[in-house]
Amino acid sequence: MKTKAYFILLVCLMNYFSAQSQLFLMYDGLNPNENYFDLPKYSLEYNQKIKEKLFDGLGEDFHVRMLVRPSFDAEYIFQVDRDNKNYEAESFVVRYQKTESNLWYAKENYKKINIRKYQARINKEDAELLTNAFVKLVETTRYERNDFITTDGTNYLLSAFEYGVGVVSGNVQSPRDNEIKAVVDVVENLINQTKSKRNIKLSEEANSILTNIIKQIEKNPTSADYEQMSRIVKIIENNKESYCSKLTESNRLHVEDALQVIQDPKQFAYYNFDKSTLKNFIEGIEEEFVEFNTFDEDSKNEMLKNGHEIEKEENIKNNIFQLILKEFD
Incomplete structure (x- = not known):
């Protein structure tokens, strides 16, 4: 019985650390050559x-x-x-x-x-x-x-x-x-x-x-593209600090990085001012955030028992990325 309990704990911890280690932003484009x-x-x-x-x-x-x-x-x-x-x-x-x-x-x-x-x-x-x-x-x-x-x-x-x-x-x-x-x-x-x-x-x-x-x-940007990006940046400016302050430390760092990428002016150049591509990119970040913070009850209990932080349900369900995605409706 004790062996089974240790096995369950090991699996839970492996899933947890795997999730935390994979919660990263990845750049998909071309990088400069090394000198x-x-x-x-x-x-x-x-x-x-x-x-x-x-x-x-x-x-x-x-x-x-x-x-x-x-x-x-x-x-x-x-x-x-x-x-x-x-x-x-x-x-x-x-x-x-x-x-x-x-x-x-x-x-x-x-x-x-x-x-x-x-x-x-x-x-x-x-x-x-x-x-x-x-x-x-x-x-x-x-x-x-x-x-x-x-x-x-x-x-x-x-x-x-x-x-x-x-x-x-x-x-x-x-x-x-x-x-x-x-x-x-x-x-x-x-x-x-x-x-x-x-x-x-x-x-x-x-x-x-x-x-x-x-x-x-x-393809060149239109005035509508700039207006939409301006609204997205404003949403981030108005909500970033208050939302991120509620998150666990690992999630806070990830979300702050993700928001920086979204509001970075270089991003629109990379995504060619394509609204659908930018929307898909943000949806991907949101899905990843939810996925790597969702655990079954047994996993949650084991993680809490061992002193690991778990993100509050309300921060997952009402995340800032959903607020940004409303600009694409």
């Missing part, structure tokens, strides 16, 4: 392996490049170049190169790893559309606080050449942002074509996806 001189030695060595092996034969004057670095699987790179041999015809070449095994774990044997190389042509219109989509997406790159650090997963480095600016790039670990995932999916489809065809092209669906991403990122 070469700030990289630790192991990163420099790994990057050198990639540059030496995976970049072999690739030109420096690319239009689009996507470097993919999985935690355990083989690394690969996708690149679109202008065909210098046929420059006047404005022809473009797609190059896809992949290692036979993961370079990170190869250590000193990495020189023995073979690289599979594929090449195909792509028409000017598709190459320019893909480049434009990459440029627009990478322009959203910014430094952002992220309370959730991931070490596993797949890292995507997206780079493009922007006229008048030069090479722009940003990276993301296991992307969750819909636009980034959509662009990655489009590239993966082109990669699959490159493996078996000499001439590849964007599908009608891919063309539509890239065109829509460009339009969304280029």
